[in-house]
Amino acid sequence: MNKKLKKEIEKKFCCRLNQNQYQDLERLIFEVERRQNISTARLIDYLKINSGYDKRTGKNRFLALKNCLVKYRYPLTSAHEDINKKKLFLNKIQPVLKNNWVVRKTFKPATLFFEKETRGSYLVKNFQRQFPNLKIKQISTFKNYFKNNQFKIAKLKKPLVFITKETRDFLKPCPCTKNHLGCGYWIFNLGYGCPFDCSYCYLQQYTNSPGIVLPANLDDFFTQFDRFEKKLTGPVRIGTGEFLDSLALDHITNYSSRLISYFRNKKVLFELKTKSDKIENILREKPASNIIISWSLNPEKIVNSEEKGTPRLQERLAAAKKVQNAGFKVAFHFDPIIYYKNWEKDYQELTRLLYKKLSPPFAWISLGTLRANRQLKPIVEQRFPKSDIFYGELFIGEDKKIRYPQFLRETIYTKMFRWIRHFDSKTPLYLCMENKNIWKAVSTLKTTKNIENYLIKNNL
Ligand code: SF4
Structure with a gap:
């Protein structure tokens, strides 16, 4: 005080x-x-x-x-x-963190920990091959490691890597948010933690351990999916990228190659969601109509100030172009859209740039304005003292998250839809974590099932 x-x-x-x-x-x-x-x-x-x-x-x-x-x-x-x-969310003023770990543009792990059961796995070998001087330690389990090692938020982004054997958490429905319309998405839960450091990233408030967790037992994920698939009554949308950027470490994990090979013959739409330009493995694969590679986009100003460690906007668009030219379906996520003084000019320019560089139609474009659990704001204030995005006009919403008020979100989405539709009448557009009233302002879709069908039918 x-x-x-x-x-x-x-x-x-x-x-x-x-x-x-x-x-x-x-x-x-x-x-x-x-x-x-x-x-x-x-x-x-x-x-x-x-x-x-x-x-x-x-x-x-x-x-x-x-x-x-x-x-x-x-x-x-x-x-x-x-x-x-x-x-109003009027939280106590937080002191800025001292010695906050700063991410580098090029990922270089500090230490590799591997669970006993993953010794000799291809992931451990890949890390050893690419980083010959890397410190490597065996641990009993990741769970035990973080139970015995005190976690400090300043060390959140220290590049510790944990190679694990996942036993439980393979696949789950996206929880969306309370009282809002979902899109029927499924999360293929491959990896946790992220080498990037976006100021608005919700992982900061979820995480109680540092580093990046990478499961080595992909075959078990596939076995679980085989079981899940038998119960499905129709196609679904599923993807990685929820808890770890899908491609940021792909040059080391090679996850994308194995995922594409596995999912190409499945009756699902499989999405790899990224801000990365690590597309070498993708370009080596044969495209398939149900595999979608998607990029999250924001104006250059926001990329530079809020998305630390990520490739710049032009690098993302260039990567998307190469992937599209190679025959893959691509998609985009304008998320989080941030309201600031010149947002209209910048987001309109971003839309223009997207359609200048890439050819529609795309598999889909999602839009979502800035939102966060209240607990995130004090963490961002401690870790990103220069960031202003949480000083926007945000209020506690129906789902208890802080978000822009309804009228402002409606204005933002209506304008964004108009700018996109000016270039592209076909790409399915949808909102992420929005309520029925906002949906009504931009679309005739009324239920989660309608939204899911709309996105699937347009792509299968
Ligand atoms: S890329 Fe996604 S997961 Fe990674 S830090 Fe940014 S918001 Fe978080």
Whole structure:
């Protein structure tokens, strides 16, 4: 707590603040200063003139200050509607992490740990071959390792690699989010952790161990899928890339070659989702109509500031072009779409660039605006002090995640659909983790089943 600031507010506005009240004001002041580039002294002057505090007494004086700050902090939303204060997320200010591990553009593992049962596996050998000086250690199990080694968030991205034998978590339906429409996607759970370091990445808040976990027993994954397939009544969409970029380490894991060979004859649409340009293994494979390679895209400004360690936008588009030229179906994800001052110009330009470089139709394009569990924001503040994206107009939504308000999401999606449809009338478009009202604004699809069928029918 900034005691000096508390004293100053209490003195200037003749009030007493309890701890919660001060935390709210401190957070709002902090975020207004970040957004508006205004000094505390000027902000206090602003409050003196605009809050009407002097006409209130007691708790109402605090509320007058808070209301005034909320209006200043959320100008777009306040102009559009009354802000429900229960939807604000005013978390305690976090100190910036010291010694936060910074990712490098070229991945170089620090230590390789392998579970006893994976000794001699092709993955361990690949790492040894590509990094001859790599420190290698045998562990009993990954679970035991992280039970006995204290995890510090500053070391989240230390490039430790764990080669494991997966025994349980092979395949699962995408949980989507509460009260929202899903798309019927299945997650092929191959790998966890990621060599990239996107500021908005939800893995930061899920993870309680450092490094990257890579299962060596792909055959067991395939056996599990064979069983799952027998129960299927129709085709499904399935893919990797949920907990680890699908291609970022493909030059070491060779996962993509084995996945493509296995899934090419299956009655499913199999997707590899990436921000990477590691496409050498893909280009060696014969394309198949049910294999889709997809890229997440954002304007160059966001790639540079929020997607650390990833290939730049032009590199991703060039990789996608090569993969498309080789005969593969490609898809794209505009996710997360971030709202900022020049977002319209930048996202319109991004759309133009995509259609200049690649030929539609694509397997699909998904769109999703920035959203996160509340627990993520303090972690991002500690790990990415320069990032401003969580100082956008985000509120606690129906699913308890912080997101842009409904009217803003509707505006963003309507515009994005229009820009895409200007170039491309055929590619199926869908929203990721959105509610029925937002879907209604951009589409006639009304249920998860409708959405799933729409995406499958257009590709099989
Ligand atoms: S590429 Fe995906 S999984 Fe990797 S850090 Fe970025 S958001 Fe997270």
